[in-house]
Amino acid sequence: MLEHDVLVIGAGLAGMRAAIAARASGATTAIISKVHPVRSHSNAAQGGINAALTDRGDEWEDHAYDTVKGSDFLGDQDAIEVMCKAAGQALIDMEHFGVTFNRDDEGRLGTRAFGGQRRARTFFVGDFTGQALLHVMFEQLIKSGVRRYEEWFVSSLIIEEGKVCGVMALEIRTGQLYAIRAKTVIFCTGGFGRVFEPSTNALICTGDGTALAYNAGAELMDMEMVQYHPTTLAGSGVLISEAARGEGAYLLDKDGNRFMEKYAPNMMELASRDVVSRAEQTEINAGNGVDGCVFLDCRHLGEALIMEKLSQIREIGIDLVGHDMIKEPIPIRPGMHYAMGGIRTNIDGQTNLEGVYAAGECACVSVHGGNRLGANSLLDTIVFGERSGNHAAEASRDSEYVEFDVDEAVSKEEKRLQGFLDRPQNGDRIASVRLAMGESMNRNLAVYRNEKGMKATLSELKDIEKRYETVPVDNKGKLFNTDLIFALELGFMLDCATPIVMSALDRQDSRGAQARTDYPDRDDENWMKHLVIKRGASGPELSYAPVSITQWTPEERKY
Amino acid sequence: MDVTIRVKRFDPEVADPQSYWQGFTVSIEDNGTVLDALIKIREDYDGAFSLRCSCRSSICGSCAVRINGHAGLACKTQAATAIKDGVITVEPMGNMPVIKDLVVNFDSFWDKIMEVQPYLKPEGPEPQAEYIASNESMLHLSDVTSCIMCGSCFSDCTVLEVDPSFLGPAALAKAYRFTADPRDGNEKGVSKDRLEELTKPSGMWDCTRCMECVQACPKGVAPMDRIMALRDQAMEAGFTNTNGARHTEAFSDSVGHSGWLDELRLVPKSVGMTNVSALIGYAPIAIQALTHGKMPPIIHKKLPDAKNVKKIFDKVEKPMERD
Numbered sequence: 075m076l077e078h079d080v081l082v083i084g085a086g087l088a089g090m091r092a093a094i095a096a097r098a099s100g101a102t103t104a105i106i107s108k109v110h111p112v113r114s115h116s117n118a119a120q121g122g123i124n125a126a127l128t129d130r131g132d133e134w135e136d137h138a139y140d141t142v143k144g145s146d147f148l149g150d151q152d153a154i155e156v157m158c159k160a161a162g163q164a165l166i167d168m169e170h171f172g173v174t175f176n177r178d179d180e181g182r183l184g185t186r187a188f189g190g191q192r193r194a195r196t197f198f199v200g201d202f203t204g205q206a207l208l209h210v211m212f213e214q215l216i217k218s219g220v221r222r223y224e225e226w227f228v229s230s231l232i233i234e235e236g237k238v239c240g241v242m243a244l245e246i247r248t249g250q251l252y253a254i255r256a257k258t259v260i261f262c263t264g265g266f267g268r269v270f271e272p273s274t275n276a277l278i279c280t281g282d283g284t285a286l287a288y289n290a291g292a293e294l295m296d297m298e299m300v301q302y303h304p305t306t307l308a309g310s311g312v313l314i315s316e317a318a319r320g321e322g323a324y325l326l327d328k329d330g331n332r333f334m335e336k337y338a339p340n341m342m343e344l345a346s347r348d349v350v351s352r353a354e355q356t357e358i359n360a361g362n363g364v365d366g367c368v369f370l371d372c373r374h375l376g377e378a379l380i381m382e383k384l385s386q387i388r389e390i391g392i393d394l395v396g397h398d399m400i401k402e403p404i405p406i407r408p409g410m411h412y413a414m415g416g417i418r419t420n421i422d423g424q425t426n427l428e429g430v431y432a433a434g435e436c437a438c439v440s441v442h443g444g445n446r447l448g449a450n451s452l453l454d455t456i457v458f459g460e461r462s463g464n465h466a467a468e469a470s471r472d473s474e475y476v477e478f479d480v481d482e483a484v485s486k487e488e489k490r491l492q493g494f495l496d497r498p499q500n501g502d503r504i505a506s507v508r509l510a511m512g513e514s515m516n517r518n519l520a521v522y523r524n525e526k527g528m529k530a531t532l533s534e535l536k537d538i539e540k541r542y543e544t545v546p547v548d549n550k551g552k553l554f555n556t557d558l559i560f561a562l563e564l565g566f567m568l569d570c571a572t573p574i575v576m577s578a579l580d581r582q583d584s585r586g587a588q589a590r591t592d593y594p595d596r597d598d599e600n601w602m603k604h605l606v607i608k609r610g611a612s613g614p615e616l617s618y619a620p621v622s623i624t625q626w627t628p629e630e631r632k633y
Numbered sequence: 634m635d636v637t638i639r640v641k642r643f644d645p646e647v648a649d650p651q652s653y654w655q656g657f658t659v660s661i662e663d664n665g666t667v668l669d670a671l672i673k674i675r676e677d678y679d680g681a682f683s684l685r686c687s688c689r690s691s692i693c694g695s696c697a698v699r700i701n702g703h704a705g706l707a708c709k710t711q712a713a714t715a716i717k718d719g720v721i722t723v724e725p726m727g728n729m730p731v732i733k734d735l736v737v738n739f740d741s742f743w744d745k746i747m748e749v750q751p752y753l754k755p756e757g758p759e760p761q762a763e764y765i766a767s768n769e770s771m772l773h774l775s776d777v778t779s780c781i782m783c784g785s786c787f788s789d790c791t792v793l794e795v796d797p798s799f800l801g802p803a804a805l806a807k808a809y810r811f812t813a814d815p816r817d818g819n820e821k822g823v824s825k826d827r828l829e830e831l832t833k834p835s836g837m838w839d840c841t842r843c844m845e846c847v848q849a850c851p852k853g854v855a856p857m858d859r860i861m862a863l864r865d866q867a868m869e870a871g872f873t874n875t876n877g878a879r880h881t882e883a884f885s886d887s888v889g890h891s892g893w894l895d896e897l898r899l900v901p902k903s904v905g906m907t908n909v910s911a912l913i914g915y916a917p918i919a920i921q922a923l924t925h926g927k928m929p930p931i932i933h934k935k936l937p938d939a940k941n942v943k944k945i946f947d948k949v950e951k952p953m954e955r956d
Contacts (some may be wrong), residue, residue: 109685111737112782113693168761172753174775177768179847184768200775205692209778213752247732276687312690382772386779390690393709395739396664418879505676548680551646554733557680 075480078104078221079470080463081256083228083240086114087452088434088459089262090211092423093220095463096260101470104221106228106243106254106582108278108559109292110134111212115264115276116455119204120315120387121188122196123168123452125161130185132195134158139626144190144346145414145443146586146596147628148296148604148621153439154419155624157450160457168456173210175199176383186383187320188448190633194320196449201315201386207452215563223254227559230487231286231430232478238429239476242487246559249552251488253480254333260431260462261287261417262455266570268563270410270519271512272311274303283436285569286386287417292425293608295438295619296415297570298578299587301446302521303414304350306409308367308395314387314406315447316448318372318399319343325354326369326403327362338633345633349444351408355521358407369403375471412451414442414587415577418606418619423462429469429476433462440604443621444586469481494547494561501544504560511538511571519578524592532575539568570578573607573614580616581605598628634663636712638670639684643731646909652731656720667715667723668696668707671735684735687710691851694781697788698735699724704785704849726788728797741797742787745804750827753811756819764816780854786846798835802846802856805837809859812866828867837863838877879903889946892939896929 080096082089085107087591093105107114126132138158142149169175169183175197178184189194198361199206225246232239232253240255263283288294304325305314325343327333336346337353345353354368362368372380377400380388384399391397397404417432419425419439425432434455441454514534518527542564549557583597584590590595604619635658643652659673668686675682686696689708696707700715701722715721729737755764786802787793793801800808808831810818811824816823831837835888837860844911846856868878883902887895922928 109687113685113687113695115688115693117692117781118688118690166763170753170759172811172816174771174778175763176775177766177771179768181765181767182765199771199778202692202779203861205781206775206778209780209782210753216747217752247738276693277689278687309664310689386692393691393711394664394666503676504680537860549683551644551681553645554683554736555681555685556675560680588925618755 075255076252076345077240077255078102078474079257080104080260080466081106081254082259082260082262082463083241084122084262084264084436085222086262086264086434086455087208088455089260090215091459092260092262092433092463092466094211094214094218095220095460096208096467097218097220099464099467101467103467104223104254105215106223106226106241106566107229108225108246108282111207111215111222113147114208115279116208116452117205118274118276118313119452120201120313121317121320122186122198122203123165123207124188124191124195124447125165125197125453126158126195127162127165127183128384132193134161134186136192137161137195140191141441141447142626143631144445144447146348146445146631147443147602147626148299148440148586149443150440150622151624151626152622153421153441155455157441157457161453163452164456164460168207168210169403171214173199173206174340186232186317187344189316189319189344189350190341190447200382201317201384204452227562228282228286229491229562231290232483233290233427234476234478236291238427239475239478242483244491246554249555251293251484253483255475257473257475258429258431258466260433260466261424261436262432262434262459265322265413265435266567267410267413268486268508269567269571269574270300270515271509272306272516273410273512274311274313275411280563280567280577281436281570282563282566284286284416285566287425287427287430287432288569288573288609290427290430291447291609292427292430293418293606294573295414295418295604296440296443296577296608297573297607298581298605299414299442299444300319300410300519301347301412301414302351302575302588303411304347304354304408305370305406306411307390308365308405308407310394311409312394313411314370314390314404315384316347318370318384318387321490322375324371325350326371327357328364329362333357333362333368341633346445346559347448348589349633351521352589354408363407366406367405367407370399370406371403372399373401373403405537410520412446414438414440414446416442421461422465424465425460429473431462431466433458444588458495463605491558494558495550497544497546499548500539501546501548504545504557504564507538507541507545508564508567509618510541511535511568514538515571515574519575521589523578523588528575528579532572532579535568536574536625542568576614576616577605577607602628634665634713636670636716637662637719638721638723640671640674640735642734643725645733660826661712663713665712666708667700667710667712667721668677670712670721671707671723683733692781694783697726697783697785699726699788704788706783706785706851709851726784728788728790728793729784730815737784739784742784742803744783745800746807748800749804749808749831750788751807751811753814753817754824755816763881766815770815774810774814777806777813777854777859779852779939780806781852783851785849785851786856789845789849791843791845792839792841796835796839799839800831800836802840802860805831805840805863806854806856806859809863812863823870825870828863828870828872830866831863832872832875838875876903879905885946887933889940889943890935891933892936892942895933897933
């Protein structure tokens, strides 16, 4: 029997940090991931990681205030305090682990400016900070002695009487199904970006953990808060880092005007992401773009700076749209990028289900509220990954495995999976059903939203869910059956989609990433609160939770 | 744009599994990538077609395959540029066993990474704040840490093809990432233990400098250049008692002194003058050379303008001494 005190699901930065912490606390720990850890989507974070280092004259309170303001005052201030206080040590830990951060002239860690922040506190490795951190975290994972289940897919969570017992997992390479017992489970499964099309997110970001937890009775929070990143590449929608604007790049309309003057005269291109994305969309809608895009202009930064600090996004521009940012502006537009909402947790990663934790993008602590600041996501993964790992290790020390009928669990799950393979081949294909969902979400839940559009998507989702029931799985074999995995992932994505739309419809104000044309103003009197959604007996149930306010009184946001 | 793509298929679950080629014509955007075309096959024609892919932006390292015979990332290769005689040919990477279709088994790749103890090992006390290091040293390392472990170099390594015990380009580049890190090793940043380990057989001296890894690498890591830098580091750290190190020294001594290579003396100087068994091992080659009239002259004469060659040596070596 495979069993572990702490079982971490997902091996991106949050997951590996959690596993390393749990192991260091003495818990028998395993980490399970549907891809090899270094293939995780933490890779895609390009620009950097925020921290206020006191020996640079920075204060955690300033970082916290910028984060609170960036969140449009929906972030929980107690959680934001925890994150910003811990940031300095988290950053130094990563440096000691071996991250090759860029340096200043004195050989100390160098910074760059980032959006929504009044001073440069973003530490970085070129424009591939996430990859640099992820690979170093994997090095530490190797050292830690954590058991790794690489390329294993968690298909369901086993819960008995509200307590976690373990998971059912498919070893992808062999197609063998296993029950893994665990005293505690930490979801670090990342975002649900593929619910939208296009999205900057990798193909693996299918909301698996969010859906598994939700289906098992966990509360989700602020699911309507979906960040559209201001600079995603025309066509495929791949991310072009905010680091470009951090280094001084301009946003231009079709006539070469820096339109941000109209929207954020002080911060210009470095206003918070929701503000910049709305500005771009407004310009595009007014006919000031070209083919649905505006332009990111880096030419004045010079070849030397671009080659040292932005070389990888330059390559992406050349590879994917044939534009060299050294020589010409590149076409960009707002694109779905990040989920501020997710599995509701406290500051130790605990959910409302005993023994179930969450950290990283799949969790909602909430430190990002209505809008995440660039370079706070890497920080979030490391700080709350570590806290969850520590707490889960502690909790598992004094607890026993919850008994469950293993044989029955395995045979039940085998039957369910076989059901997919036994389907007739005449249904709509997996990809077309996902595309219908993704395009509907992107049509009506993007930068600007309104009731009519969102209701249309809600009803389209009902139809799409029906079509999902009959998607065929072409591959009937066991070994490396990615077709079956895609079918299961699509189910997870659909589980996430409806809570997103229902939450967005319910919130009748505009705040952070949610900009409603039918409720254009922020309404603190009625809507300064979190939206919580839970699977009830007869469907999703919405409720509200207060926002934690410690020292920063909500005010109007100006950049 | 319609592209025709030939993919190598392999289904391990049929009786007597054999790989075979299958052609598809798929429609993708004009600036679409080879990955876009592969995904189209999977989505529209055959869901049983297996490949790994995720980020679509050359950062996760999942989609390395052989395109027209050479390893690279499918997501980084524009389909239009990959069409040869009207078709794009895609097959799984080499030097790793195929699991299914384009999916290969990475076990040996990762085993070798593990062999180099792939984590920072500083010997001194940890500072309270960050380590102080020059930006140049970090930028230099960042060129190596931008390795995404996609396996392209491993796939196309010609040494691994004949000697599976070779550590290979990815693991050696990873090792260099630590040996070149001023934070790793002793207070001078010299990682002696690592270098000693890497000079053993199957290590840094087994690269034949064929350049395939440099060509295959989609991230500009240039593994072979790192392996050459490892050799310099090892010799500088005093690990000269290896065939490779002696070979390098004998080679440059000979050319530096006489202007050309004394092939006859290169072998004994490389393997060691007293290493009789190894020398006997070379006897068949020597006899073959002799019978084919390829025996180098017994008396090795200086070239008339050897002093000009010496000048080149002086010029190359001087800046190194200054360092």
